[in-house]
Amino acid sequence: xxxxxxxxxxxxxxxxxxxxxxxxxxxxxxxxxxxxxxxxxxxxxxxxxxxxxxxxxxxxxxxxxxxxxxxxxxxxxxxxxxxxxxxxxxxxxxxxxxxxxxxxxxxxxxxxxxxxxxxxxxxxxxxxxxxxxxxxxxxxxxxxxxxxxxxxxxxxxxxxxxxxxxxxxxxxxxxxxxxxxxxxxxxxxxxxxxxxxxxxxxxxxx
DNA sequence: ACATGGATGCTT
DNA sequence: AGCATCCATGTC
Numbered sequence: 001x002x003x004x005x006x007x008x009x010x011x012x013x014x015x016x017x018x019x020x021x022x023x024x025x026x027x028x029x030x031x032x033x034x035x036x037x038x039x040x041x042x043x044x045x046x047x048x049x050x051x052x053x054x055x056x057x058x059x060x061x062x063x064x065x066x067x068x069x070x071x072x073x074x075x076x077x078x079x080x081x082x083x084x085x086x087x088x089x090x091x092x093x094x095x096x097x098x099x100x101x102x103x104x105x106x107x108x109x110x111x112x113x114x115x116x117x118x119x120x121x122x123x124x125x126x127x128x129x130x131x132x133x134x135x136x137x138x139x140x141x142x143x144x145x146x147x148x149x150x151x152x153x154x155x156x157x158x159x160x161x162x163x164x165x166x167x168x169x170x171x172x173x174x175x176x177x178x179x180x181x182x183x184x185x186x187x188x189x190x191x192x193x194x195x196x197x198x199x200x201x202x203x204x205x206x
Numbered sequence: 207a208c209a210t211g212g213a214t215g216c217t218t
Numbered sequence: 219a220g221c222a223t224c225c226a227t228g229t230c
Binding site for chain 1: 223224225226227228
Binding site: 089094 | 212213
C-alpha cells in the first residue's frame, strides 16, 4: 500500500551502526557511496543516495579543521568518537555536513558533498533534472534544501532521525580524485580523498 | 562574469 | 580590534 513508508522501514533495518564509523575517514567515504542518507527533520523524512564524499584524515591532514590537533570551539565535535554529525558554517551563508569517524580523539570526518534525492524533496515543482540538481548536487545545496544547520551538530548519525542505510546492490564505478576547495593546504592538497559515483548526474559539477 | 556572506586566524 | 581570506552558490 504505502510504498514510501515500506521503503523507510526497509532502510531502517539496514542502518549502519556506530561500529561502522570507527574506521578511517577515507574508508568510510568510499563505503558509503551508494548508501542512503535518511534524515527526519521537521516531521518530514528525507532520503538521498550518497553520490559524492570526501575524507578528512585529522591532525596530519592540513586540509582538515582538526589539523595539528588544536581543539577550538568550532572543531571540538571532530574529537568525538565516530558516528556523530559535524556541521560547520562556511562562506557566510552555508552549512556543510560531515560524519565524524574513527575513535575518540582521532578527529577524522567524511564530508557529504552530493546526494541523489529519492524522497522528501518536493518533486512536484521540480520535475526537471536541472532543477533537482540545484537542490542536492553540492555540499551546501543539499543541506540548505532539507534544513540542515547547527541543530544537527553533535547529533548521532546512527539514530532513527539521522542515519546511513546500507545499499546491498551497488553497481557503479568509483572515481577517486583530489579534494575541492582546499588550496590552502600544502602537504595534503593532492591526496585522492574525494570520491564519487561515476556518471551519476547528481555529483556536483566541476 | 561577478556579488554575496560571516567565521576564522593572523596581524596590529 | 581590524581585516584579508576563504569559494559554493545565486544571479546576472
